Amino acid sequence: MEKIKTMEEAMLNPELTEVVQVDNALKDFIVEYTGEELNPENGEVTVEMVVEVLASHFPEVVFALAEENFIRGYQQAMTDLEVSEEEEQNTPYNHLTQEDVERMKTNNE
Numbered sequence: 834m835e836k837i838k839t840m841e842e843a844m845l846n847p848e849l850t851e852v853v854q855v856d857n858a859l860k861d862f863i864v865e866y867t868g869e870e871l872n873p874e875n876g877e878v879t880v881e882m883v884v885e886v887l888a889s890h891f892p893e894v895v896f897a898l899a900e901e902n903f904i905r906g907y908q909q910a911m912t913d914l915e916v917s918e919e920e921e922q923n924t925p926y927n928h929l930t931q932e933d934v935e936r937m938k939t940n941n942e
Contacts, residue, residue, distance in 0.1 A: 849881035863887075 855861045864878045867886045871878075888895045 849879065849884070851880050852877045853880060853883060 853860060853864050855864050863883055863886075867878045867883050868876070870886050871882050873879075873882065884895065
């Protein structure tokens, strides 16, 4: 049985706790800068630490990414809602009244 998550657990992004793997010059610079800025005890820099440093020193970038993500999420939600409404309208039983449903139940018993 799957454990029920709290709201806080559901909102956690596990990618934020991942240690950044340096594989190019830009990452190397950002990880080094973040490490010097935050000085983590274990010497490892996580994605969350990089976001924290970027947000404090370059908020325009973080804001632009967050805004784009929000807009795309909102557009997807609207698309999902439209599809859901179309599917609901195309249900073969959507024209039935409560009396029709009760009659069908009685006939099937």
